[in-house]
Amino acid sequence: MNSFASSSYIVSILLVYAFSPSISSSSSSLTISIFDTIRHPDPYKRLTHLATTSIARAKHIKNPQNAPNPTTTPLSPFSGAYSISLGFGTPPQIIPFVMDTGSSYTWFPCYGGTLTMPHEKIEDFLVGCSVFSSNQPAGLAGFGRGNSSFPSQLGLKKFSYCLISHKFDNTEKSSFLLMDAESDSGSKTENFSYTPMLKNPVGSENSALSDYYYVGLRKITVGGKKVEILHKDLSPDSNGDGGTIVDSGTTFTYMNQAVFDLVADAFSDQVKDYTSAEDVEAVTGLRPCFDVAGHVTVKMPELKLHFKGGAEMALPLENYFIAVSDGGKSFVCLTAVTDDTLLGPELVGGPSVILGNFLMQNFHVEFDLRNERFGFRQQYCS
Numbered sequence: 001m002n003s004f005a006s007s008s009y010i011v012s013i014l015l016v017y018a019f020s021p022s023i024s025s026s027s028s029s030l031t032i033s034i035f036d037t038i039r040h041p042d043p044y045k046r047l048t049h050l051a052t053t054s055i056a057r058a059k060h061i062k063n064p065q066n067a068p069n070p071t072t073t074p075l076s077p078f079s080g081a082y083s084i085s086l087g088f089g090t091p092p093q094i095i096p097f098v099m100d101t102g103s104s105y106t107w108f109p110c111y112g113g114t115l116t117m118p119h120e121k122i123e124d125f126l127v128g129c130s131v132f133s134s135n136q137p138a139g140l141a142g143f144g145r146g147n148s149s150f151p152s153q154l155g156l157k158k159f160s161y162c163l164i165s166h167k168f169d170n171t172e173k174s175s176f177l178l179m180d181a182e183s184d185s186g187s188k189t190e191n192f193s194y195t196p197m198l199k200n201p202v203g204s205e206n207s208a209l210s211d212y213y214y215v216g217l218r219k220i221t222v223g224g225k226k227v228e229i230l231h232k233d234l235s236p237d238s239n240g241d242g243g244t245i246v247d248s249g250t251t252f253t254y255m256n257q258a259v260f261d262l263v264a265d266a267f268s269d270q271v272k273d274y275t276s277a278e279d280v281e282a283v284t285g286l287r288p289c290f291d292v293a294g295h296v297t298v299k300m301p302e303l304k305l306h307f308k309g310g311a312e313m314a315l316p317l318e319n320y321f322i323a324v325s326d327g328g329k330s331f332v333c334l335t336a337v338t339d340d341t342l343l344g345p346e347l348v349g350g351p352s353v354i355l356g357n358f359l360m361q362n363f364h365v366e367f368d369l370r371n372e373r374f375g376f377r378q379q380y381c382s
């Protein structure tokens with residue numbers, strides 16, 4: 001088994017990041033350096049773990065149980081999620097929290113009720129007590145739409161974050177989470193594309209669906225070709241099921257089976273240069289996977305998301321394919337999951353597409369609550 005943690009390997013990643021021009025282009029083929037592989041003593045286990053936690057997350061999302069100056073806080077990549085450090089209690093105990101736009105409560109092992117932020121203290125901050133803390137980070141910071149969420153309790157007008165690459169998971173590197181409670185003019189942030197932030201049509205106060213940030217995903221293109229997804233799969237129905245949410249707490253993007261099969265097939269149909277790696281698909285639960293042994297760079301069709309209002313998100317290849325080398329084997333897999341990925345029971349209800357954090361690495365994304373819009377621009381976050 002290879003260790004990927006050699007220092008020369010790390011240098012090659014930095015070189016790729018520092019000197020490659022933006023790999024987003026109008027061309028429908030993108031290039032990824034094969035050296036951008038995941039670093040883990042057991043890459044299969046790592047991939048399977050990421051896929052499993054993404055499915056578990058989708059299950060939780062789909063069946064949920066029922067101002068000061070702008071503050072910037074470091075946002076650290078952590079095992080497929082992102083965390084911030086917050087102080088609670090007197091004196092403050094600094095605890096890492098997973099930053100989670102898919103829930104509106106803040107949970108941590110109970111310490112106390114005063115929240116300490118870099119420039120302020122908030123008394124009587126409402127939190128829940130968690131009993132699980134076997135793993136760091138110990139807490140969950142709910143950035144959802146509910147009125148108990150972080151943004152609500154702090155009176156934020158908007159918050160934004162830049163997701164540093166997961167290659168830096170569990171390292172000292174971090175990016176930022178910006179919390180802005182000042183009213184703003186409604187002007188757009190430079191180079192951002194915006195799409196309206198939608199509410200679930202049936203999300204009443206007591207429905208967890210009302211916590212989620214819905215966006216109007218209108219079209220997906222693979223290699224410039226429209227994936228023929230049925231309209232009903234992209235819009236919430238009269239029960240509030242269906243539609244697309246942005247979720248910082250999800251790692252790999254979830255798509256319901258109808259959407260996933262069309263997207264996966266679009267890649268399988270268009271990729272001719274590599275053979276499919278069915279053994280890897282069987283082990284990891286991801287698909288499609290391709291055998292790329294002997295290739296220094298890999299080209300794949302471009303994946304682009306088209307949102308209501310015309311905003312387009314052209315994704316860098318490393319945001320939707322993951323490259324793994326293990327001994328003589330090299331392969332890449334699409335980093336998306338669906339219901340059948342791990343042979344679990346079908347996930348019914350809730351959003352049909354959950355845009356995860358892996359997709360938005362090296363994007364600066366903004367939740368403009370005042371103007372009810374979601375914005376983004378590609379930006380190197382480290």
Ligand SMILES: *[C@@H]1O[C@H](CO)[C@@H](O)[C@H](O)[C@H]1NC(C)=O
Nearest residue numbers: 126146147148152204205206
């Ligand atoms: C949150 O919403 C619920 C339901 O509408 C309401 O009862 C409660 O008072 C609200 N809490 C705050 C802090 O606004």
Ligand SMILES: *[C@@H]1O[C@H](CO)[C@@H](O)[C@H](O)[C@H]1NC(C)=O
Nearest residue numbers: 189190191192377378379380
């Ligand atoms: C906005 O885009 C222009 C053109 O690509 C670029 O030169 C500029 O640096 C960008 N500004 C920011 C803040 O990203």
